[in-house]
Amino acid sequence: xxxxxxxxxxxxxxxxxxxxxxxxxxxxxxxxxxxxxxxxxxxxxxxxxxxxxxxxxxxxxxxxxxxxxxxxxxxxxxxxxxxxxxxxxxxxxxxxxxxxxxxxxxxxxxxxxxxxxxxxxxxxxxxxxxxxxxxxxxxxxxxxxxxxxxxxxxxxxxxxxxxxxxxxxxxxxxxxxxxxxxxxxxxxxxxxxxxxxxxxxxxxxxxxxxxxxxxxxxxxxxxxxxxxxxxxxxxxxxxxxxxxxxxxxxxxxxxxxxxxxxxxxxxxxxxxxxxxxxxxxxxxxxxxxxxxxxxxxxxxxxxxxxxxxxxxxxxxxxxxxxxxxxxxxxxxxxxxxxxxxxxxxxxxxxxxxxxxx
Ligand SMILES: Cc1ncc(COP(=O)(O)O)c(C=O)c1O
Numbered sequence: 001x002x003x004x005x006x007x008x009x010x011x012x013x014x015x016x017x018x019x020x021x022x023x024x025x026x027x028x029x030x031x032x033x034x035x036x037x038x039x040x041x042x043x044x045x046x047x048x049x050x051x052x053x054x055x056x057x058x059x060x061x062x063x064x065x066x067x068x069x070x071x072x073x074x075x076x077x078x079x080x081x082x083x084x085x086x087x088x089x090x091x092x093x094x095x096x097x098x099x100x101x102x103x104x105x106x107x108x109x110x111x112x113x114x115x116x117x118x119x120x121x122x123x124x125x126x127x128x129x130x131x132x133x134x135x136x137x138x139x140x141x142x143x144x145x146x147x148x149x150x151x152x153x154x155x156x157x158x159x160x161x162x163x164x165x166x167x168x169x170x171x172x173x174x175x176x177x178x179x180x181x182x183x184x185x186x187x188x189x190x191x192x193x194x195x196x197x198x199x200x201x202x203x204x205x206x207x208x209x210x211x212x213x214x215x216x217x218x219x220x221x222x223x224x225x226x227x228x229x230x231x232x233x234x235x236x237x238x239x240x241x242x243x244x245x246x247x248x249x250x251x252x253x254x255x256x257x258x259x260x261x262x263x264x265x266x267x268x269x270x271x272x273x274x275x276x277x278x279x280x281x282x283x284x285x286x287x288x289x290x291x292x293x294x295x296x297x298x299x300x301x302x303x304x305x306x307x308x309x310x311x312x313x314x315x316x317x318x319x320x321x322x323x324x325x326x327x328x329x330x331x332x333x334x335x336x337x338x339x340x341x342x343x344x345x346x347x348x349x350x351x352x353x354x355x356x357x
Contacts, residue, residue: 133168176311194255237300
């Protein structure tokens, strides 16, 4: 596998590249995609880059029935001097294999898939938008393909990588969001699949997300699935609290996704000498601290928005306005530092960026 050559078939009909200022998230895709297949006994094989196209699957393919699938999400950025940078892509490859392990999907060769990803980006690099805040979103994913209606791990799989130019998350500059603390529904429990990046977790989150949007909130804050007391994470972000000068984020407990941005924020805070701890935090503790005037900032972290300041929480009807609904200084500093490193505009003391040459 390691030395298998990636066969490339170029498209005959290049698509029109959309205007960078009109990009949405995840709606348009580049000219090519990467595919690789797996069959028990043979392993991962036939890596190839082909024109972006629909795929054909047997209606009995196990992905449709039992949801055995995993995915990743990362971004490529074009610097002012036309270099293409990836942000900590090895973390995403590592996490893909952690998810594979949980979902009984055969592991991938992380180095090989990262190399394939770079080849694909090189081929479609004219699609990387350049205006501020834009990037090329990269979606590697694996689906189970065996046609079989029995509940078991599939004997065949397909890995694909698709690319999507995406617009700036903050069209009018970084601004705080309103978050609804979910009491009825849960996303994941320890021992379940919460720490894996798998479709079922997101399907399970839709109901609460829809209801919170109707109430005017942009995302849900999940509490633990057993006592509904301890804070876990937001829909597609990890969460941080700055209380009385110290930063706290929920400890990884098996039901929280370990975000690459979360890990980067923790490293940066330590580097800056700001106290940061990973521990169990109850929603009661946050409200209590707020009543005592100690909650300074709350922010989410994730690939899409990088840093998303929280301006308001609503827990059982009790609204908590944070920092007068304004973006806090620490949120802003983290956002600027991480995005500048991603775009090659600031030194990268941790060697986080990887150039696609
Ligand atoms: C459930 C969930 N939590 C957290 C995150 C943040 O992870 P990352 O920083 O790797 O994007 C994501 C996004 O991938 C997510 O889907």
